[in-house]
């Protein structure tokens with residue numbers, strides 16, 4: 211199916227984007243990689259009157275380590291994340307990005323688009339939540355920094371206002387003995403997750419967990435931050451202790467995956483539990499000395 215008629219404006223600068231969104235944000239959609247927007251427009255689920263293409267905007271495609279944090283510009287392609295050799299503290303970014311869709315989608319799809327779209331099946335939001343990242347969003351009114359864990363409000367509904375554009379994902383510093391993984395269970399390679407988990411840990415010289423980030427993909431209407439699980443493993447040492455605490459915390463957590471073609475809710479819950487424990491084991495065993 212063809213999309214209904216729309217106006218297309220390729221923006222040349224961020225100022226142009228902000229001006230257009232200021233004037234016509236309610237009827238506009240930003241076009242980044244187009245890997246979600248175009249299919250939705252062709253299905254006529256999204257019907258923007260104006261499409262603002264940001265692909266020519268300079269200064270949105272960068273990855274910098276600055277002031278101890280990793281800054282990722284919104285126009286970085288998922289394939290760039292996959293190819294970048296990050297310091298080992300950020301190895302979760304490669305682990306996750308290589309599991310997003312297929313190479314064609316990753317070549318076009320952007321970090322900003324994956325984060326901003328609000329699809330609970332998108333893989334990167336859980337990763338950014340587990341890394342305690344903030345999203346930097348801009349409008350003509352100014353700049354806001356929104357913690358990734360507070361950004362998602364419902365399926366395809368986020369904190370982003372119609373006049374705002376996501377310009378950067380800001381990943382804070384994780385010190386030396388830190389690392390993470392992203393485990394995704396899918397029906398076939400390249401599919402959205404049945405369920406997936408992002409686990410990021412820091413351990414001290416005594417092999418005690420001092421910092422933890424855990425979040426799930428496709429576990430309900432939004433990416434799901436799991437602060438209860440994080441708290442349950444902080445200050446713990448020893449794999450068995452960690453796994454017991456995490457399992458107990460998970461079983462008490464409110465987790466409502468949706469029953470659909472990928473499986474019934476009880477099955478997805480079981481998959482989440484297995485992935486969680488496997489993820490903690492993988493990361494902890496890599497970090498302990």
Ligand SMILES: Cc1cc2nc3c(=O)[nH]c(=O)nc-3n(C[C@H](O)[C@H](O)[C@H](O)COP(=O)(O)OP(=O)(O)OC[C@H]3O[C@@H](n4cnc5c(N)ncnc54)[C@H](O)[C@@H]3O)c2cc1C
Pocket residue numbers: 239240241242243244245246247248249284288309310311312315318319320321322323324325326327331332333334370374375376377400401402403
């Ligand atoms: C066949 C297929 C399989 C897929 N499988 C997966 C998968 O397994 N895992 C996964 O994570 N994803 C998957 N995707 C989705 C794909 O990864 C996303 O479409 C992509 O990451 C979104 O980025 P984009 O740059 O293409 O965004 P676009 O499609 O251009 O935009 C998506 C939405 O975000 C908005 N937007 C984009 N950039 C910004 C910005 N900077 N600021 C504010 N709003 C913005 C747009 O207005 C639009 O509403 C799949 C897609 C396809 C087509």
